[in-house]
Amino acid sequence: MTGSGAETATSAQSAYQKLLEELPRTGPGTRAGEMLRRYWHPVCLSANLKDIPIAVRMLSEDLVVFRDGKGRPGLLGLRCSHRLASLEYGQVREDGLMCSYHGWRYDTQGRCIDMPLEPRDSRLKEKIRHLWYPVEEWGGMIWTYMGPEKENPPPLAKIDVLARTDGEVKLVDGDIRNYNYLNWMENFADMGHAVVLHGLMIRDVPDELKPFNDDSIKNWMPLPLEFVETDYGMKTVSVLDTGDPEVKFVNTWSLAMPIHWRFSGIRSGFPPDFTDERQEGGGMIRIIDDTHFELIRYNLFRKGNFPGAFVVGLPPDLKGTAGKKPYDKRKYSGWEGVPALEDLVLQESQGEIPDRRLEHLGTSDRGVIMMRRIWHKAIEDVANGRDPKGVDRRPKEMLEVDTFHGHVKVDELKIGPENMPSSSDGRGLIRDKNGKLVFA
Structure with a gap:
């Protein structure tokens, strides 16, 4: 590459490196910090x-x-x-x-x-x-x-889980992390890690509840993922085979700018009785500074007839289910087996503020790339006097975010900026006992 082409590539690379350096910053007067203050x-x-x-x-x-x-x-x-x-x-x-x-x-x-x-x-x-x-x-x-319009701020975006009345909402705070908040947020733009990291140990899930068993997981690789930009941020959708050519298993993770993440409980939409216990999970981040944040988890519990317990957050002793070996001197020994702890260990291991210039991203990182582009666009919008994505000045009852996690017939499957399957008033879809899609 010579001439203007090489110069353009060099300029683009320089701009991307500048973006990677400014994204983690949260203080007043920083470009990313000013963007965060619009929410x-x-x-x-x-x-x-x-x-x-x-x-x-x-x-x-x-x-x-x-x-x-x-x-x-x-x-x-x-x-x-x-x-x-x-x-x-x-x-x-x-x-x-x-x-x-x-x-x-x-x-x-x-x-x-x-x-x-x-x-x-x-x-x-x-x-x-x-x-x-x-x-x-x-x-x-x-x-x-904490933005410039203190006397007349934009309306509070009321996340749907906290606005719901069709179940019990639990809030859990106090999980303070000693690294940049984007380590966590990018984790939810990276569904692929769940199959590898959280598949290191087989979970305590009944064998008959396919596709949650080891053989099925192996058949999913490489994980088929769709990444969709939405009005509130972005979502990742996986559509997996189930052994029945007419039925797919769909999982949706969502990010709402700039601090909310959402996912459905693992027990939503299981056959053969779809009136089971369903949990909608997620949470938000209290950004402390460039190298610290607090996780505040929220979960909506609706009781049905599928027995089970849902553990929120980290185990109190920061121990996984893997046995500790006497010669293991790592900070977190025996850490495998608890997804929340697995996330903590690997995110913290990236460093307080990772030097992202050293990364080598692949096709499975398309969600991370999309998220960084969305954050970059939000920073540029604020710098140019515009509202960033997710700031809506129209009064709304709630901010609806996708949370679907369950089985879908092929002819019902659609993926796009709208909720998949569609949802209303923040309610994800599950199947009733007759197999019909209904609002949960």
Whole structure:
């Protein structure tokens, strides 16, 4: 390659390397950080926010979340505007949060409403506007918007699982990871890893529930995958043979910009009785900074007649089901056998912020490539004054995201930006006892 062709290739490679360097950044003033600030983010579980302020780090900023005496949540800069004492040790008052050092008091919008040590006629407090961000309490969570439109932010995108009333929703927090959040998000654009990594050990699944057995899994390789860009982000769809030429097994994983991931429970849509227990799983990320994030998992449980238990998150002892060998000195020994732990081990092993320039991507990485293109487009949109993907200024009851996982007849199969099979009000499709597709 010579001349302009070589120059174009070099320019494209340079631009891609620049993208890889800026994607993991979360702080204010960074291109990726400014993109992230156009979305609402989870701060903490509502149940955890009581009458004591909680220090939180969000998008590389140190903040404090609290409830005032009337129960209204607020999110302020961590350090008092007076002498920089931490408001984590502040005192909750009826109308706001008071710094315990000298008594400066702030309302939920950062206005200083009292300076008890200043003269009564002082107007200093009128000149102070402490760092604050708008918050909304919904779906068992405290949410915040940290972008430029604090006075009039876009509507909170209400993820469908948390808006549902047809089952019991469980929220689990506290799983803090010490690496970049994209290590996790790219994991859900990479369904192929599930067959290899999570297939290292045969799961405790009945043999008759094909195609979940070892022989069938071997027949799936290489894994047939479709990657589809959607209004909310992207999804990965696998369509697998089942031994019946008229029936396929379909699995869908979805990413909703920029922090939500979704998948269906493994026990949805199993034959012969399709009225089984069904779990819809997923979660969201509280981005702490460039090298830390917290996983907040959510699951919707609907009870049927298929017995089973669903374990959410990591085992407390960080041990898998494989026995530890006495000469195994690795940090995580005997780690195989628990998918959540398997993901932790391999994602952490990539490094805090992996040097993606050293990667060699293949055709099975098309989902990762699509995700990076979507993130790149979102960054460019924000830099050019446009809303990024997933920011919808129209009031909506909920954000519907695909979650299908089950058996589908060939003549019912369709794959596209719309839900596959179609869903309404966030409800995935399963089969009733007569084999008919119905909303779950």
